[in-house]
Amino acid sequence: MTAIRLLPDTLVSQIAAGEVVERPASVVKELLENSLDADAQSITVALEQGGAKRVRVTDDGGGIAPDELPLALARHATSKIATLADLERVATLGFRGEALASMASVARVAVTSRTVGAPHAWHIAAAGGPPSAVEPASHPLGTTVEVAELYFNTPARRKFLKSEPTELAHCADAFDRVALARPDVALTLRHGDRVTRHYPAGAHAARVGAVLGDDFRRTARTLDAEVLGLRVSGYLGAPDQARGGRDAQYVFVNGRFVRDRLLAHALREAYADVLHGDRHAAYAVFVEIDPSAVDVNVHPAKTEVRFRDARAAHQFVFHAASRALAGAAGATPVPMAAAALAGDRLLARPQTFQPSLGVAQPVAAYGAMFERARESGPATAVVEPASAEAEQPLGFAVAQLHGVYVLAQNRAGLVLVDMHAAHERILYEELKTALDAAAVGAQQLLIPVTFHADAADVAALEEHGAALASLGFEMAALSPTAIVVRGVPGALAGGDIPALARALLADLREYGASRVLTERRDELLATMACHGAVRARRALTVPEMNALLRRMEETERSGQCNHGRPTWYQLSLADLDRLFLRGR
Numbered sequence: 001m002t003a004i005r006l007l008p009d010t011l012v013s014q015i016a017a018g019e020v021v022e023r024p025a026s027v028v029k030e031l032l033e034n035s036l037d038a039d040a041q042s043i044t045v046a047l048e049q050g051g052a053k054r055v056r057v058t059d060d061g062g063g064i065a066p067d068e069l070p071l072a073l074a075r076h077a078t079s080k081i082a083t084l085a086d087l088e089r090v091a092t093l094g095f096r097g098e099a100l101a102s103m104a105s106v107a108r109v110a111v112t113s114r115t116v117g118a119p120h121a122w123h124i125a126a127a128g129g130p131p132s133a134v135e136p137a138s139h140p141l142g143t144t145v146e147v148a149e150l151y152f153n154t155p156a157r158r159k160f161l162k163s164e165p166t167e168l169a170h171c172a173d174a175f176d177r178v179a180l181a182r183p184d185v186a187l188t189l190r191h192g193d194r195v196t197r198h199y200p201a202g203a204h205a206a207r208v209g210a211v212l213g214d215d216f217r218r219t220a221r222t223l224d225a226e227v228l229g230l231r232v233s234g235y236l237g238a239p240d241q242a243r244g245g246r247d248a249q250y251v252f253v254n255g256r257f258v259r260d261r262l263l264a265h266a267l268r269e270a271y272a273d274v275l276h277g278d279r280h281a282a283y284a285v286f287v288e289i290d291p292s293a294v295d296v297n298v299h300p301a302k303t304e305v306r307f308r309d310a311r312a313a314h315q316f317v318f319h320a321a322s323r324a325l326a327g328a329a330g331a332t333p334v335p336m337a338a339a340a341l342a343g344d345r346l347l348a349r350p351q352t353f354q355p356s357l358g359v360a361q362p363v364a365a366y367g368a369m370f371e372r373a374r375e376s377g378p379a380t381a382v383v384e385p386a387s388a389e390a391e392q393p394l395g396f397a398v399a400q401l402h403g404v405y406v407l408a409q410n411r412a413g414l415v416l417v418d419m420h421a422a423h424e425r426i427l428y429e430e431l432k433t434a435l436d437a438a439a440v441g442a443q444q445l446l447i448p449v450t451f452h453a454d455a456a457d458v459a460a461l462e463e464h465g466a467a468l469a470s471l472g473f474e475m476a477a478l479s480p481t482a483i484v485v486r487g488v489p490g491a492l493a494g495g496d497i498p499a500l501a502r503a504l505l506a507d508l509r510e511y512g513a514s515r516v517l518t519e520r521r522d523e524l525l526a527t528m529a530c531h532g533a534v535r536a537r538r539a540l541t542v543p544e545m546n547a548l549l550r551r552m553e554e555t556e557r558s559g560q561c562n563h564g565r566p567t568w569y570q571l572s573l574a575d576l577d578r579l580f581l582r583g584r
């Protein structure tokens with residue numbers, strides 16, 4: 001085992017800093033992750049008073065040598081990385097050397113640990129100040145960390161802890177996430193003198209059944225696909241098992257539970273054909289990828305990741321999940337043909353086209369633009385004269401394919417556009433510009449849209465009215481279970497308004513208004529754009545398609561949608577000639 005060392009300052013400054021301990025559940029998560037990193041095979045979590053009074057985690061892992069115990073509690077000291085290169089390919093759950101130090105600054109922390117071959121264990125304690133001396137103690141091989149009286153020295157923060165059942169529920173969620181990721185490890189959760197969960201070590205299917213219920217496991221589709229350096233596996237809940245909330249959506253990247261918009265989007269899209277828009281599928285999806293191809297150092301709580309090739313990850317997960325969902329219930333693993341990914345190498349990358357900047361347009365309703373276009377042109381496929389093509393980088397629309405793709409002819413050859421992705425990107429940039437200029441106005445809907453909501457949505461609406469207004473939304477609660485939307489930002493008026501409103505409320509609920517409007521703003525705009533964009537399978541007229549092409553040319557970064565997927569491809573005449581082996 002590597003020794004614990006202080007990280008050099010240059011490396012410390014590279015690590016995403018911020019709040020590590022938010023509530024007892026964060027303590028549970030951090031301690032479990034430490035035990036897993038120490039190769040524990042069996043871990044017990046014991047809570048008192050929802051974890052606020054005490055969280056104690058005991059493992060049978062490798063332990064900490066006595067001379068390293070003070071360092072374990074020191075800030076920026078870790079055994080898991082030593083250099084920037086290590087950080088860039090980190091395979092352990094921990095890497096900041098922060099967790100125990102943060103806990104020791106806001107709680108009474110005690111660590112007792114025994115390493116292989118040591119005649120007995122050693123103990124150290126700290127409570128908001130320098131640690132005690134290291135003393136002999138009794139403990140089997142492994143480590144017990146106890147975190148007691150969270151926020152004993154910061155009463156203002158203690159007040160923010162919720163009721164015992166609420167904190168306990170969060171701790172149990174944190175425990176279950178680890179349990180889903182590591183079926184090979186035996187896990188026990190106690191609250192007071194009760195064992196509330198016990199998961200023996202075993203196969204993945206058994207663990208998924210134990211955590212998410214046997215009904216879920218029996219009816220779920222199995223997901224298992226692999227291409228070079230990337231594997232996705234897990235269970236996709238049957239559409240009829242879908243729920244009103246997103247609470248049963250688990251995504252793991254290299255064993256780490258993450259909230260990842262890109263993957264969530266890929267999965268939502270995969271379910272789009274089989275699930276009604278306001279239902280949320282239940283799933284447990286595990287992505288394994290070469291650690292150097294994913295950045296885990298994005299968020300202080302390590303719940304977000306960034307893929308180096310976001311587009312490939314999105315495509316791969318989307319295709320694998322779509323295939324699994326298209327198969328029969330309980331189907332055997334669906335192998336993913338590498339060709340599905342290799343296929344897009346054939347095509348030119350969209351980056352070759354530079355949108356003409358500086359043609360800034362006022363925020364306009366895209367729906368209205370479609371309407372104008374509809375009036376101004378015939379709905380037949382007329383190919384514009386070649387001279388005009390020369391002037392328009394994306395050329396002119398020839399046809400729409402399966403309600404999803406627009407085919408256009410430009411000077412170089414054929415342009416293929418994913419119309420939903422392209423529209424999404426346009427809306428996103430428009431919303432961003434408008435919000436920067438504080439000019440997002442609500443456009444009154446001719447017919448207000450009412451939708452069924454739950455108590456949490458209604459509460460979020462009441463709490464965050466001001467934030468919603470600043471985003472151009474006019475909404476009110478009609479009853480404890482119904483919300484009416486009277487106005488939305490003009491650009492979004494043609495979108496799926498209930499889905500939009502629900503997504504917005506879910507974000508506000510999860511992150512709070514101030515985070516949503518600052519650090520999460522771009523994610524929020526992406527969600528808004530996604531729900532506001534023209535749905536796939538909507539038939540467009542040729543003038544509408546041309547209007548879309550012209551808007552793409554004016555929009556920055558229009559080559560990729562907000563989820564990193566490409567929005568269009570150029571297939572040159574030379575590419576086409578090659579396809580047909582012409583001129584050889």
Ligand SMILES: Nc1ncnc2c1ncn2[C@@H]1O[C@H](COP(=O)(O)OP(=O)(O)OP(=O)(O)O)[C@@H](O)[C@H]1O
Pocket residue numbers: 004030034035038059061062063064071072073077078079080093094095096097098099100101143
């Ligand atoms: N249960 C444990 N068993 C063995 N070693 C442990 C255990 N818990 C902590 N350690 C040691 O203490 C060090 C500090 O732990 P801490 O959780 O503070 O930081 P980290 O895991 O390295 O990084 P992070 O802040 O990202 O969690 C670890 O690097 C590890 O060497």
Ligand SMILES: [Mg+2]
Pocket residue numbers: 030033034093094095099100
């Ligand atoms: Mg840790």
